[in-house]
Amino acid sequence: MVKLGYKASAEQFGPRQLLEFGVLAEQAGFDSVMVSDHFQPWKHTDGHAPYSFAWLGALGERTSRITIGTSVLTPTFRYHPSVVAQAVATLGVLFPGRVLLGVGTGESLNEVPATAMEWPEYRERLGRFREAVDLIEKLWREDFVTYEGEYYQTSNATIYDKPDAPLPVYLAAGGPRMARYAGRTAQGMICTSGKGEELYRDSLLPALVEGAVKASRDPRDIERMIEVKVSFDTDHERALSDTRNWAALGLPAESKVGVEDPREMERLADSLTTEEAAKRWIVSSDADEHVEMIRRYVDLGFTHLVFHAPGDDQARFMELYAERVLPRLRDLTPGPLPAPASD
Template identity: 35%
Template sequence: MKIGYFLSCEEYGPAELIYQAKAAEAAGFESLWISDHFHPWTDAQGNSPFVWSVIGAISQVTSLPITTAVTCPTIRIHPAIIAQAAATSALLTEGKFILGLGSGEALNEHITGSRWPDTKVRLEMLEESIEVMRELWTGEFVDHHGPHYTVENARLYTLPDAPPPVYVSGFGPRASRLAGRVADGFVTVAPDEDSIKVFRDAGGEGKPVHGGLKACWGPDKSACVSIARESWPNESLEGEMVQTLSSPKHFEQAGSLVTDEMTAESVACGPDLDTHIAAFKPFADAGFDVMHVQQIGARHQECDIDGFFEFYRDTVLPRVRELS
C-alpha cells in the first residue's frame, strides 16, 4: 500500500498548501490528494482557494502525482470547463494528474441557485459529465445534446498526450457500481469492503482503489483531540446530511453534537505511533492500493506541520508500508 498526503483546501490557504506539498515529497510521501471546495465545511476551517490555481502552482514545485479528491463536475462548474482544467493540469504534471470525481455536496454546489437534485439524478449527471469530458479529450470538435448538458462546436486545443484517468468516489452501492462501470479507479474515505466488492464486480476488477483519512499529530493527545473536534467536527458526521446541508453554519450546528470521544475514534490524534498505524490497518485489510493522510490543525502550535512530517517520515511510513 502506497501512502500519499491529503492537501486540505478547506483548512489551508494556497501558500500553506504549496509548502505542505513540497514537505510531503521531502518526507517520502508518494502522491498528493487535494480537495475541491467552494466553502469550507465550517468557519473554523476558514479557507477555500480555487483548486485549479493551486494545482498549477504545486505542479511546478513537486514531482508527485496529484488527484482531486474530489471534484464535482455537474452544477457549480460545467463539465466542459472541468475537462479543460484537467487537461491543463495533466500537462503541467507531465501526465501525473488524476481527475477524481464525485456527485458533490449542496455545501458547494447550491451557490449558483441551481436546484440540488436527488442522488439518482446527481449520479446520472455525473455519468453524462464524464462522457462529455472524454469526448473533449479526443481533441475533436464536440457537439453534445444530452439530458443534462449541452456542448456546441467545442474543441480543446491544449491536450496532454493521454487523457487523464478518471476516478469516481463512491459511498453507496449505486455510486460504487457507477465507478466500476465507467471509471479508471475508485475513491472512498471509508474502509468499506462491501463498496469495494460492488465496485470490482461492476467492472472495477484490477483498477486502483484510493482512500483518505485524517490525523492530528502533536505531543499532547488531549490538545490534538480538542483541535480536531473544533476544526473538523464533520469528520464524525454520518449519513446523508453531509450531501444535503448547504452552509458551514449548518455543519457547525450538527458538529456541536460531536464529542471528544467521537473525535478520538474517527481521527488519529496525538504522538502515539500505534494509534496512527491502527488508523491505516482497516484500509490495508480492505485492499486499498493508495492511502492519503491529512494533518489537521497545522496552524496550531500544538500540531506543528514540520513535526508531523518528521514523525511520519521516521516512524509511520515505514511501518504502514509493511501492512500490505
C-alpha cells in the same frame, strides 16, 4: 507496494500556507498530494476555500515528483464538464504523468450558494455526473465533439492543449452503485475511512469487482484509494483535541442534509463532544498501534492511502509520519480483492 498520499486541507488553511505543506509532503516522501474543491468550507471561523485548479498549477510548478489531483471535485453544477476537461488537460500538459481527476456527485454546501439552484434528488445528480464524466473523457479523446445529452450539450467543441493520452479519472464512491460504476469505467475509486469495515469489505470493494468483471476489466488494474483520517502525535491529548478542527465529520449524515451555510454547520459541529468529533479518526500516540490500525485498510485491498491530518501544525505531522509511520507502511502488500458482489 501501497502508495502513500497527503490530503491538503483546503478548508483549513489559506492557499499560500497550504502550498508550502504540499511542497513539504513531497520532501517528506509522500507519493501524492490530493486537494478538495470546495466553494465553501465546513466551518466559517478561520475557514478557507481556494480554487483547486489554480492551486494545483502552483503546486505542480513547485514540485517534481508527486502525483497531484482533486479529491474530490464536482463537475456538474458550478462547472460545465467542458471547462473541467479543459482545466485538467492543461494541468496534464504542464505536469505530464502526474495529474489525476477525482470526481463525485457533490454536496449542496458547495453548489447551492454559488448557483442559487434547487438541490436535486440523487437520481438527477447521478445522471448529471455520468454525463459529465462521459463528456470530459470524450473531449480528451476526440476533436470537434458535438454532445447531445439530457443535461449537457456541446457543439464542435475541441480542447487544443491536452496530453497525448486521456488522464486517469477516479470516482468517489460512498455506496455500491458508484463503486460498480467505477469498476466499469474508471481508473480508480475513492472513498473515505472510518465508516465501519463492513462497508468496504462487504459492499464497496465487492461492487467494484462486480462492475469490472461485467465490463471485462481486470479489477486489479483499478486503483483503490482511501482517504484515511489520522491524528497522530506523541502527545495523545493533542492528537485527540486536534480532531475538533473537523468536528463536522462527526455529525450524523441526516443532520447535515440541506445545510448550506458554513456558520450553521459550525454551530452544529460545536455541539459535539471531543470524543464524538474524534470518532471518524484514527487517534494515536503509539506508532505500532497506529500502523496496525491503518493496516486494516491495506489488508482489505486498498492500494493508495491518502492521509488527512486535522491538526494546525501540519509540518509536525509530516515530520512524525516520515520518521515513524511511512517507512513501515511501505512494506505492506495490499490484500486480495473479494469476490464480485452478487446481484
